[in-house]
Amino acid sequence: MGGLSLALKVGDVVEVLSAEEILATLDERGELDSLPFMPEMLRFCGQRLTVHKVANKLCDTMTRTGMRKMEDAVHLTGSRCDGSAHGGCQTACLLYWKTAWVRKVDGPPTAGERVRPERPLLPILEVNTRREPAPDGEERFRCQATELLRAAPELLPFRDLGQYVTDIRVGNSGLWATMRALFFGLFNRYQRLSRRFPRALRIRNGLAWGFVQAGPHTGATPTGTIDLQPGELVRIKSKDEIIATLSTKGFNRGLGFEEDMARSCGRVARVTARVERCIEESTGRMLEMKSPCITLDDIICEGMYKSNCPRAFIPFWREIWLERIGEPS
Incomplete structure (x- = not known):
């Protein structure tokens, strides 16, 4: 059963199956086709949600091999991971839903009553949120993001025109x-x-x-702390101002500034969160940020420069790249 065989398109309404129905599709690792179903997803069981994008492909952010082909999966509007079962990770990834975990329905989406599954249903999900510890004993996590190269092992070359036909046909x-x-x-x-x-x-x-060049700094890059809090209004600085804070490799204290982010320069937005911890996809380690990053309302990666990748990442911003502004009168 795939997203395309179900004829799912952007805007379709689906109902997430019950926890019991979904768990019946999973193997001993809590996966279907190598994609984990995570405890954070249980709160959506029984809800009716809209298809945000058909997850027919994804960009490889771990090994930078380009685009990869995903089968039988969709992204649903409003369903991001809250990290509650993964050490409080704040990346807020858009969740992947295998089409075996949803059914197409008629009528409008509804928040619905959140189903609270019985505890015996949870152990297979909870135990699979962790990998073997690192050699030094450090806790390591396992989530959809860390397993994407297994769930989408097939490379999708840029020249494969079928992906673009699919993008148009399903409404991506x-x-x-x-x-x-x-x-x-x-x-x-x-x-x-x-x-x-x-x-x-x-x-x-x-x-x-997008023409984002490397910065001038060969050593430590400049910092700036203005203690931004959720709900505050900020303006993203100009591309030139941000580039001036980057290293010769294009980073500010390990955080990159990418072409898709440059499209938002000059925009005004509200602070969503201060991000202090996130899981490193390639290792499963929890990264504790010495300097918190900022996420902003309604600013996501649209995949414009990456073959319209539908992952919809939420970019991280350094405070030195933002300026606090007053509320409009």
Whole structure:
């Protein structure tokens, strides 16, 4: 049963199956097709939610191999991981729902009454939120994000035009957005190739579209703390101001500033949260941030420069990249 075989499209309403029905689809690792069903997902059981995107592909953020093909999965509006079973991770990933865990229904979405499963249903989920500890005994976690390369093992080349047909057919993106993503992909491939050419043949020195260059700092990068709190209003600084805080490798104290983030420069937004801990996808370690990062309402990665990837990451921002502003009168 796949998202496409079920004919699920963006905007369809589905009902998340009961905990008992979902658990019947899982193996001893609490997975279906190598994708974990996590305890954080139980609170959505019985609810009717809207398909936000068909999860037909994803960008590989662990090994940077490009796009990978995902089968029989969707993202549902309003269903992000709250990290409650994973050490309080604050990444707030958009959850993956295998199509075997939902049924298509008629009528509007409803919040519904949250089902509280019996405790005997939980151990298989809870025990599989952890990996073997690290050699030094450090706790390591296991979640959908850490297992995505197993759940989506097949590479999806940029030249595979079928992915773009699917994007349009299921409503992930329109024709214009798809053509735009193809243009950016072709442009960026030329840019990478042009770095072998004489400088005169390069466009903007071979930078990817968005043209975020590395910063000037060879040592420690500057910091800035303004103690932002959830609900406060901020303006994202200009691209040039942010680049001035980056290292020659494009980071500010380990946090990258990417082309998709540059699209939000100058925007005004409210602070969603101060992020102090998140799981490292490649190792499962919990990273404790010496300097908290900030997340902002309604600012997500739209995948424009990554073949319209539907993962919808929430970017992390350094406080030095933001400025507090007053409430509008």
